Amino acid sequence: MTTIATTSSTLPTQDATALTTVGKSSLDRNDFMTLFITQMQHQDPLEPMDSTDMASQLAQFSNMEATMKMSDNLEKLLGYQVSQNNLQLLTLIGKEVQGGGNTMGVVEGKVSTTQYILADAAESCRIEIYDAAGKMADTVELGYAASGSHDLTWDATTPSGTVVADGLYTYNVVAINALGQKVDVDYRSTGTVTGVNFDGATAQVTVDKSIPMNVADILVVK
Numbered sequence: 001m002t003t004i005a006t007t008s009s010t011l012p013t014q015d016a017t018a019l020t021t022v023g024k025s026s027l028d029r030n031d032f033m034t035l036f037i038t039q040m041q042h043q044d045p046l047e048p049m050d051s052t053d054m055a056s057q058l059a060q061f062s063n064m065e066a067t068m069k070m071s072d073n074l075e076k077l078l079g080y081q082v083s084q085n086n087l088q089l090l091t092l093i094g095k096e097v098q099g100g101g102n103t104m105g106v107v108e109g110k111v112s113t114t115q116y117i118l119a120d121a122a123e124s125c126r127i128e129i130y131d132a133a134g135k136m137a138d139t140v141e142l143g144y145a146a147s148g149s150h151d152l153t154w155d156a157t158t159p160s161g162t163v164v165a166d167g168l169y170t171y172n173v174v175a176i177n178a179l180g181q182k183v184d185v186d187y188r189s190t191g192t193v194t195g196v197n198f199d200g201a202t203a204q205v206t207v208d209k210s211i212p213m214n215v216a217d218i219l220v221v222k
Contacts, residue, residue: 092193098220102187105210112208119184122175129171
């Protein structure tokens, strides 16, 4: 009996190696087409690829091509939207904004405008002020404080009367009601936008030349 030698459908070692790209964890459209053509070149001539299988692979390639084009278009659209949003943020420069947060700035002994909102009347109210390193810079004893919004009043000095250095400061309001319970406190910062920072994942505005404020934290624009 005569034996007919058949051609293996397995890709030659050198061809498979040539298709391997160092550092790639997935195939792109070019890799897919290269694999498909190589598969056609090395198929068994006595058992060629079924036309249905060929059509299925071509359909998969077409779907992948369409999906990748859609992804590219969405990426371009997202980039365009980000640039438009950044341009809109530039229009905030010179406008007064109010945002959440208990950060305030001191420039040449002047304290930026900030408010705290008490959910209930407090029989005793104390403000603790900390510098950027977390060290307490001063405390202000206020005594009784009604519920509602209050402007923070601080002369930017230490307990010894020394004017504090310019920079960012945070404050914490400790308020106790008539029942001896802590009163919930909300914080607001108000000032003029003097700059916009697009570095990092979140855009920020600079208020009164010193206070960074996330755009998402802006509550009011005047």
